[in-house]
Amino acid sequence: MQRFDEKVVLVTGGGSGIGAAAAKRFSAEGARVVIAGRNADKLHKLVAELPADRTLAVTADVSDSGECARLVAATVERFGRLDTLVNNAGANIVGSVAETDDETWRTCIGADLDSVFYMIRAALPHLEKAQGSIVNVGSVSSLGGGWSHAAYCAAKAAVANLTRSVACDAGKAGVRANTVCPGLTVTDMVSEIMKDEALLEKAWERIPLRRAGEPAEVAAAIAFLASDEAKFITGAALPVDGGQTATDGGPEWGK
Template identity: 70%
Template sequence: MNRFQNKVAVITGGGSGIGLATARRLLDEGACVVISGRRKERLRKAAENMPADRLLVFPADVSVREDCDALIAAAIERFGRLDTLVNAAGMNLVGTLEDTTDEDWHKCLGADLSSVFYTTRAALPHLRAVKGSIVNIGSVSSLGGGWSHAGYNAVKAAVANLTRSIACDEGKNGVRANTVCPGLTVTEMVDAIMDDDALLEKAWERIPLRRAAQADEVASAVAYLASDEAAIVTGVTLPVDGGQTCTDGGPEWGK
């Protein structure tokens, strides 16, 4: 498929995990892609097998407004337009409310929520010009509470509602905004869970398909929502979770 031929996408968190899988998917479908992340060496390695003529690597800390502004400006300077913004940057935060320090709270808030706010605000004028799309990476935690992830649950829920607000405000400008909500996905963020048989057994009790998602499976959902095939779809929170959110409870991995 070439759903993104002659289109330009900016992907934060593009050096690993879901962001990297999404970058590869959109490149495969013809897009020009800008990948961003804090770790320069990781970005460099991610770019090694990507087509250089359709790729821009831009190191940035997207919890910082100035970096977000610079990222979008660089994309426009290189490719002249912006059709899709994928906010995939983020971090996990394990802990109850009492366990969570002020420092960890602000770090998670910056990485998972402020990054979406700053980058989207910078991108909006360019997305309006082409009636583009935004896909934010939330979580099953965007849709309900869970044990031992108080800060993360709160921030990811905010991502979903910010996305809905953008969809409401920008629909008149032809800009769509949607949230993909992965469940347990095989990335570095959940390595500790994937290596713990006891935790995995608890997970399978809550996931009807009894397996974790692969990053490229989540990327497929992102690509659909970003594409013209989803031209009438905006403001949705799409679970990509093996059925976890259709069960009668949330994740109990930390209980």
């Protein structure tokens, strides 16, 4: 028996990076996995690497509440249940308050916060039946502010507190909710940062392990929180950041 045999896991933002790594991890541990994202080509490429009878790709924009309801319905129609929801979809939008216009603000809040709320709301009835779990992918920005990421920091902080509220409200039904808070992780979202040696040297001064994380390392934390090994953990915000939040300062990406 593996940890997720006979379980159904839905991962948003699953086409690449942390989401793709999480989908692969759950599949390797026996789960039936639904992978959602906006890029159909990326989704189908990933699905081709996984067992066809245990994998479903759904193209969806989870910043839209109707799309979230459709995604959950497609999951239950295909696999009959939903045990774990992983909210990984999001966007890293750069800009101070002064630099962020209305459209950019709404785009960031839609991608990083609205999507989490809509997906949880749509999935909760099924998670309650399964006494399942929710793992939201936040950020070190869920735990503290940073330079030149006003909308992103606001959204990710809200994700962590929304998760705590869900843990309180849904706990009586046996549903757990936790947040994983990655630090700098090697994904497409930070590809430009990873090319900037001077910026990386600043980062290493604030990351005790002096390196970026790998998507598979974050996926391991997600799988742990979703598993029965963490069945008395709910409402937590777990840093997976090489020690960054253990130091006395946050990232200085824009300074």
